[in-house]
Structure formats: structure tokens, C-alpha cells
Amino acid sequence: MTDIxxxxxxxxxxxxxxxxxxxxxxxxxLSPVNTGTNTSTxxxxxxxxxxxxxxxxSHSHGGGVGVPDSSRxxxxxxxxxxxxxxxxxxxxxWRFTPLRRLRGLHSDALTGAAPAVSVSAPAGxxxxxxxxxxxxxGSAGIPEDRVSANAWGGFKEAxxxxxxxxxxxxxxxxxxxxxxxxxxxxxxxxxxxxxFSKGVLVLGHEGSAVVSENVEIVLxxxxxxxxxxxxxxxxxxxxxxxxxxxxxxxxKFKHIVVSLGGDLVRVTPTARFAAPGGEVExxxxxxxxxxxxLEHRTFVDHGQANCVSNVLYKGALQGKGAHTVxxxxxxxxxxxxxxxxxxxxxxxxxxxxxxxxxVPNLEIETGLIAGAGHASATGRFDDEHLFYLMARGxxxxxxxxxxxxxxxxxxxxxxxxxxxxxxLTDAVERELAATEN
Amino acid sequence: xxxxxxxxxxxxxxxxxGTKEILKGVSxxxxxxxxxxxxxxxxxGKSTLASTIAGHPRYTVxxxxxxxxxxxxxxxxxxxxxxxxxxxxMQYPVEVPGVTMTNFLRTAKTAIDGEAPALRTWTKDVKAAxxxxxxxxxxAQRNVNEGxxxxxxxxxxxxxxxxFKPKFAILDETDSGLxxxxxxxxxxxxxxxxxxxxxGTLLITHYTRILRYIKPxxxxxxxxxxxxxxxxxxxxxxxxxxxxDRYAPGAGVAVxxxxxx
Numbered sequence: 117m118t119d120i121x122x123x124x125x126x127x128x129x130x131x132x133x134x135x136x137x138x139x140x141x142x143x144x145x146l147s148p149v150n151t152g153t154n155t156s157t158x159x160x161x162x163x164x165x166x167x168x169x170x171x172x173x174s175h176s177h178g179g180g181v182g183v184p185d186s187s188r189x190x191x192x193x194x195x196x197x198x199x200x201x202x203x204x205x206x207x208x209x210w211r212f213t214p215l216r217r218l219r220g221l222h223s224d225a226l227t228g229a230a231p232a233v234s235v236s237a238p239a240g241x242x243x244x245x246x247x248x249x250x251x252x253x254g255s256a257g258i259p260e261d262r263v264s265a266n267a268w269g270g271f272k273e274a275x276x277x278x279x280x281x282x283x284x285x286x287x288x289x290x291x292x293x294x295x296x297x298x299x300x301x302x303x304x305x306x307x308x309x310x311x312f313s314k315g316v317l318v319l320g321h322e323g324s325a326v327v328s329e330n331v332e333i334v335l336x337x338x339x340x341x342x343x344x345x346x347x348x349x350x351x352x353x354x355x356x357x358x359x360x361x362x363x364x365x366x367x368k369f370k371h372i373v374v375s376l377g378g379d380l381v382r383v384t385p386t387a388r389f390a391a392p393g394g395e396v397e398x399x400x401x402x403x404x405x406x407x408x409x410l411e412h413r414t415f416v417d418h419g420q421a422n423c424v425s426n427v428l429y430k431g432a433l434q435g436k437g438a439h440t441v442x443x444x445x446x447x448x449x450x451x452x453x454x455x456x457x458x459x460x461x462x463x464x465x466x467x468x469x470x471x472x473x474x475v476p477n478l479e480i481e482t483g484l485i486a487g488a489g490h491a492s493a494t495g496r497f498d499d500e501h502l503f504y505l506m507a508r509g510x511x512x513x514x515x516x517x518x519x520x521x522x523x524x525x526x527x528x529x530x531x532x533x534x535x536x537x538x539x540l541t542d543a544v545e546r547e548l549a550a551t552e553n
Numbered sequence: 554x555x556x557x558x559x560x561x562x563x564x565x566x567x568x569x570x571g572t573k574e575i576l577k578g579v580s581x582x583x584x585x586x587x588x589x590x591x592x593x594x595x596x597x598g599k600s601t602l603a604s605t606i607a608g609h610p611r612y613t614v615x616x617x618x619x620x621x622x623x624x625x626x627x628x629x630x631x632x633x634x635x636x637x638x639x640x641x642x643m644q645y646p647v648e649v650p651g652v653t654m655t656n657f658l659r660t661a662k663t664a665i666d667g668e669a670p671a672l673r674t675w676t677k678d679v680k681a682a683x684x685x686x687x688x689x690x691x692x693a694q695r696n697v698n699e700g701x702x703x704x705x706x707x708x709x710x711x712x713x714x715x716x717f718k719p720k721f722a723i724l725d726e727t728d729s730g731l732x733x734x735x736x737x738x739x740x741x742x743x744x745x746x747x748x749x750x751x752x753g754t755l756l757i758t759h760y761t762r763i764l765r766y767i768k769p770x771x772x773x774x775x776x777x778x779x780x781x782x783x784x785x786x787x788x789x790x791x792x793x794x795x796x797x798d799r800y801a802p803g804a805g806v807a808v809x810x811x812x813x814x
Contacts, residue, residue, distance in 0.1 A: 500647045503609055507631055507635055509635035518652050519649065519652060
């Protein structure tokens with residue numbers, strides 16, 4: 117009784133609460149996470165629109181020519197670290213990330229040992245360790261930010277995993293990356309799903325690491341590939357992961373990000389259609405505890421006609437200083453007629469002291485589309501749900517678990533690999549159990 | 554036999570205009586095996602009484618007592634009240650996304666009984682109860698109340714009533730929004746629960762039509778937060794004919810104007 121009364125009393129009493137950091141009565145200020153890390157001169161302050169960093173304005177390559185600053189298409193891409201200016205933390209794509217917790221991934225040479233790669237794969241799959249000059253490196257994308265470019269310049273060898281054409285895998289490929297130190301390191305993974313192949317790949321991250329990672333994913337024509345990226349790092353880990361996928365004609369790509377462990381995790385999945393008829397699903401699940409920063413920035417680039425994309429990220433937050441960021445960019449270019457796209461982010465805030473940033477961006481350059489929608493909702497636990505369940509005898513903590521489990525389950529159910537689903541359900545249960553401590 | 558006793562209950566809520574008293578001294582005693590109907594015009598405080606018994610945090614008890622077999626109900630949390638044997642069939646059951654009916658029913662039954670129900674008999678019981686209430690089998694896999702019609706939600710409330718077997722059932726306008734067929738199905742469910750177990754029923758309603766199917770021994774008329782008249786089933790018949798007009802100010806029975814709550 118007393119608990120629920122306290123909960124209720126908070127509703128509609130905003131004046132009793134301090135403002136959320138970074139917000140004023142007029143709206144949002146820049147996130148305060150990077151205050152004091154600004155080392156650039158004032159003349160270099162970004163003055164661009166809401167979507168572009170300073171880089172988009174002052175560089176002429178990477179698609180920036182003639183494209184307005186405010187477009188995601190205007191963002192600089194380059195293999196060279198030098199092309200990206202030093203980060204100030206005020207750039208559009210870094211403004212929510214606490215740079216001082218990046219442990220040098222954006223500023224230092226990445227000379228540490230990369231997390232060890234072990235792969236278990238069903239028969240038919242090729243696993244290779246290759247040098248920097250392998251022709252498949254660079255086949256899916258060009259770095260879109262400084263940390264990704266830093267890793268591109270710093271990795272020593274890459275792991276290339278190939279699902280041969282017209283092969284349907286009977287079981288999933290499991291790639292486990294185990295970190296064994298916190299010296300800033302670079303990692304590179306390439307996944308190629310050849311024509312009309314079908315498979316599931318699980319990319320598991322564990323141990324302790326400070327690592328910037330580039331994952332290139334190529335889906336050739338007609339391929340169907342599911343990639344699950346699990347971030348279950350130890351508490352001292354920092355992980356930036358750019359995961360770029362190139363989608364061939366009529367190919368189907370399902371990408372599921374699950375971020376649970378690590379001090380700072382920043383995953384930036386990008387999907388680009390290389391030919392018409394492709395389908396992309398980007399799903400994400402995250403659970404931030406006290407002090408954790410979990411950031412996800414999705415980008416679906418519709419540059420081809422008749423492609424379909426669906427983005428759904430769901431997160432739970434608990435504990436002081438838990439911070440999640442979701443920024444979803446969808447760009448429907450002028451020639452992408454017949455596009456059908458949707459993106460949504462939902463956050464469930466379980467305790468006081470958390471912050472969830474959620475920014476859906478939708479750019480549409482043609483009217484000849486089947487659909488384009490975006491949605492975002494961040495809310496507290498609904499007290500009426502709690503009352504209903506408790507009025508049936510269910511104790512409060514059990515009721516909370518039921519609702520959070522149900523909320524996150526929507527993503528877990530999308531995986532369709534029972535072993536992974538069970539593993540994730542267990543991981544979510546562990547997070548929930550931590551709530552009670 | 555159990556007794557639910559409400560004595561001189563005063564309840565208020567916080568509104569934008571300040572604190573407002575809704576119940577102004579309600580006394581009522583219900584024993585298991587009895588069916589009481591509480592009737593009254595809109596805003597008379599009927600639903601407030603129901604929600605207060607269940608422990609909804611919106612309502613503050615300023616004075617008076619509620620006891621269940623001498624135990625102080627007001628000291629209990631919402632879930633403790635349910636486990637003590639009180640059940641509120643809600644007027645507006647909420648949707649709980651992501652939680653399936655099957656999971657919800659089993660979790661609640663486990664909480665109420667203090668142990669998990671035997672799987673085989675439980676599944677059978679649920680199926681049978683659903684059939685009797687003409688609830689489609691696929692509802693078991695759907696999320697609690699999500700996308701259910703008004704009538705379906707009420708049937709699911711009665712399903713819980715039959716499965717959880719409380720000592721006292723408080724039905725908060727369970728009949729509102731139901732067509733005649735659904736009203737019959739729901740009433741049969743309540744009567745089954747009443748006949749099967751040692752249950753007392755507090756039936757809160759605006760209309761008299763549900764009283765054709767559920768027969769109360771006691772009828773209490775609520776106006777402006779107080780019981781203004783009490784009697785047997787014949788009082789309900791009289792209300793059916795005359796409505797609540799005679800309780801209006803200046804109509805002979807001295808009461809204050811009804812509060813729109």
C-alpha cells in the first residue's frame with residue numbers, strides 16, 4: 117500500500133522534481149555529458165542543422181556535395197582517421213556519448229590486443245583470418261565516424277566468415293569475441309552471405325575490453341541472414357561497434373542487437389540497399405543499470421526502389437545514472453520509390469535517476485512510397501498495471517518483473533533461435549534479479 | 554463463515570480543486586453466503602467504495618474501518634488484500650501488454666494459494682471455466698485484456714473470480730456495457746462462484762437488469778457518499794419502477810445533491 121501510494125504521488129507533481137539534466141523549460145539543451153571536453157576553437161563550433169556534425173559542412177567528400185547539411189546523406193564517410201576532426205562531444209552523432217569514458221577510442225592509437233575470436237560453425241561455412249589487404253575488406257561500408265575510422269586504421273587482421281551460395285545452414289554460426297584486457301584495441305569482422313544462402317550468425321561479446329569494432333555484412337542477391345550481436349561485457353568494458361550491412365537484390369536481413377553489459381556500449385548499425393527488393397529488420401534490446409551508458413544509432417538508407425525496412429528497439433533502465441540513447445535515422449532517397457519503412461523505440465524507466473534519449477529521424481525525398489512511419493515512447497512503469505496485477509494477489513516485485521519481461525520479450529521472440537532465446541531470457545532475468553538488490 | 558465489515562468509512566480524493574470527500578460515513582456488513590446489491594445514481598460513490606476496499610492508491614481513507622474477520626484491511630497492501638480473500642471485478646480492467654493470460658492466471662493463482670497449482674488439473678480448470686464463460690481458447694495466449702472488447706474484458710474478470718475463489722467478490726458495475734447474452738453468461742458465472750464456494754458478493758450496479766439474474770438478499774441505495782435506504786429485493790423492484798428521482802433534493806428523502814465524481 118505505502119509503496120504504491122508513493123509511486124502515485126509522483127504523477128503530476130513535476131515541480132517537486134529537479135529538471136532532467138540537459139532540459140530546460142523551453143526544451144532540450146545539448147546533453148551535458150561532454151561539458152568540459154570541448155577542446156576545439158570556437159570558430160570550429162558546429163553551426164549546422166539538427167542532423168549534421170561539423171564534419172558534414174566543412175568536408176566536400178563522402179556525399180556531402182550539394183546535399184543539405186541537415187540530411188543524414190551529408191555525413192562524412194572516410195577510411196582515413198585524419199579526415200575526421202577531433203571530437204568535441206558537440207557533434208550531432210556524439211552529443212549524447214560521454215567522450216571521457218571512451219578510454220581513448222576516439223583519440224589514441226588502437227594498439228591493444230583485440231578480443232580473441234573463436235568461431236563455431238556448421239559444415240560448409242568458411243572461416244578465414246586475413247590481412248588488411250584482403251579484397252573483401254571494405255566491401256560493405258566506409259567508416260561513418262571517427263571511432264570507426266580509427267579502428268579501420270588500427271586493426272591487424274580480420275576474420276572473414278562466408279556462407280556459400282545456395283547453402284541453408286542447419287545450425288547457427290557462433291562467433292565469440294573474448295576480451296582479455298583494457299588497452300584500446302581495434303577489431304574487424306566481415307560476414308558474407310553469398311547468393312541465395314540462408315543462415316544465422318551470433319556475434320557474442322564478453323570479457324573485458326576497450327575496443328572499436330567494424331563489422332561488415334554483405335548479403336548477396338537473394339540471401340537471408342540473421343545477425344545477433346550480444347554485448348555481455350564485464351563492467352569495465354568500453355565498446356564501439358559500427359555494423360554496416362549491404363543488402364543485395366531481394367535479400368532479407370535481420371539484425372538484432374542485445375546490449376546488457378559494459379560501462380559504455382555504442383552500437384551503430386547501418387543497412388544500405390544495393391539493389392531493389394530487399395528487406396531489413398533492425399531490432400534491439402537493452403537493459404541499462406546504474407552508471408551504464410548504452411547507445412544505439414540505427415540508419416536505414418533507402419537508395420533503391422521497392423525495399424522494406426522495420427526498426428524496433430526496446431530498452432529498460434534502472435538505477436542512478438543509467439543512460440540509454442537511441443537515434444534512428446531513416447533516409448528515403450528520391451529514387452527509392454515504393455519504399456515501406458517504419459521505426460520505433462520504446463523505453464521503460466523503472467527507477468528514478470535514469471535518462472533515456474530517443475530521437476527518431478525520418479527523411480523522405482519522394483512521395484511515391486508505400487509507407488514511412490516513426491514512433492518513440494518513453495514512460496515510467498504504469499501504476500494502473502501494477503494495481504491490476506497486485507489486486508490479483510501478485511506481490512509488487514513479481515508484478516514488475518512480469519511487465520518488464522513482457523515488454524522486452526517482444527524482441528526476444530523475433531530471434532527464432534530457441535537456444536539464443538533461452539540465453540537472452542536468462543540474461544534478462546539476471547538483470548531483473550539485480551533490481552531487487 | 555467470514556465477515557467483511559465496513560464501519561463509518563470516510564474516503565476522499567485529491568483533485569485539482571483540492572481534497573474532495575466522496576464517501577461520507579458508510580457502514581455495511583457482509584457475510585459469506587450473502588449477496589448485497591449497492592445501487593445508486595452516477596457519482597454517488599459506489600465505485601469509490603469498491604476501489605477503496607481493494608486498496609487503490611487514489612483513494613484516501615480519512616476515518617472509519619474495514620475489517621475482514623476482525624483483521625484490519627486498511628493495513629494491508631493491495632496484494633495482501635487479494636490474498637486475504639478479497640476480489641474486485643473491475644469496471645475498467647486494464648490492458649497489460651506483454652503478459653499472457655496463461656502466465657497471468659497461473660502467477661496470480663500461485664500468489665493467492667501460496668503454492669503453484671498442480672499443472673494438469675489447473676490447465677483443465679482454466680479450460681473448463683473459459684468454456685462456461687464462452688471465452689475463446691485462443692485468449693489464453695493473448696496478453697491480459699489487450700484488444701479485448703468491453704464484454705470480453707468483463708467475462709475475463711469473472712473467469713478470474715471463478716478460478717481464484719475469493720471469500721468476498723466485489724463486482725464494480727460488471728453489468729455495464731454488456732448485451733443481454735453477455736449479461737446472462739456473466740451472471741451465471743457469478744452465481745456458480747457463489748453457489749460453489751463460501752463466498753459473499755457485493756454487487757455494485759447502476760441498473761436493475763442484472764438483478765434479474767443475480768438475486769440479492771440485501772439492497773443498499775447510495776446517494777452522495779452515504780447509504781440512504783436499505784431493504785430486501787423489493788427495494789430493487791421499486792427502483793426499477795421509480796428510478797433514483799425520489800432521492801433527489803426536495804423529493805421527500807432528505808439528501809444532499811449528488812456529487813459528480
